[in-house]
């Protein structure tokens with residue numbers, strides 16, 4: 696279980712997170728929505744301590760990871776898989792080497808074991824036999840899937856997905872959602888998804904939370920979330936320019 700308590704974060708006087716409180720249930724998918732620039736990526740980066748808060752706690756199984764030293768942080772981060780916004784593949788490496796990278800960096804897995812595991816993950820994301828290609832030779836959707844294979848190669852307990860379907864066509868987007876749902880069922884990880892692809896992303900979500908004005912304004916199962924009378928939720932879902940959501 697991940698618990699975020701009273702998280703505050705500012706950048707050069709710009710208050711982005713103003714007291715975020717949110718629980719992420721173990722083995723479930725929680726999706727964070729919110730307008731562009733509202734701080735979703737900033738919040739996500741606090742969950743594995745890529746960013747440290749000005750105030751507040753991030754508890755992973757009861758341990759406040761904002762207080763850990765480098766060695767303990769390294770261990771905690773090993774429990775996370777991350778699919779960054781834009782996939783963030785290393786351009787100079789093949790897809791195979793990109794997916795193998797965390798295993799080579801962080802484990803003493805032998806090369807034959809690495810080969811087996813990477814090929815298995817590539818197959819799971821529908822990139823079987825594509826390992827020899829370089830990122831520049833892949834389409835946007837293929838890059839996302841390669842990023843997903845890399846995020847899952849360490850059998851992570853927790854996976855962070857930052858906009859896994861943004862910029863993809865609706866068919867591919869649905870395919871990525873199904874892939875996330877399927878791999879979640881296979882591996883049982885705790886998933887945190889940041890997404891603009893609503894309401895489609897609700898189908899794979901156990902919980903939906905909206906970040907607005909620096910706080911979590913509403914959280915609940917998708918149906919209840921969509922039916923919420925909270926004006927922040929309704930403004931966001933309808934895409935209205937007038938309402939309680941303030942631009943940063």
Ligand SMILES: Nc1ncnc2c1ncn2[C@@H]1O[C@H](COP(=O)(O)OP(=O)(O)OP(=O)(O)O)[C@@H](O)[C@H]1O
Nearest residue numbers: 706711729730731732733734735736737738780943
């Ligand atoms: N490292 C940083 N230094 C300074 N400002 C930052 C940094 N990271 C984020 N910000 C600012 O924090 C705000 C929130 O950014 P964030 O990337 O979290 O938005 P987002 O909700 O993920 O948006 P999008 O949906 O467009 O990805 C922005 O105004 C951004 O400029």
Ligand SMILES: [Mg+2]
Nearest residue numbers: 735736780857
């Ligand atoms: Mg973002």
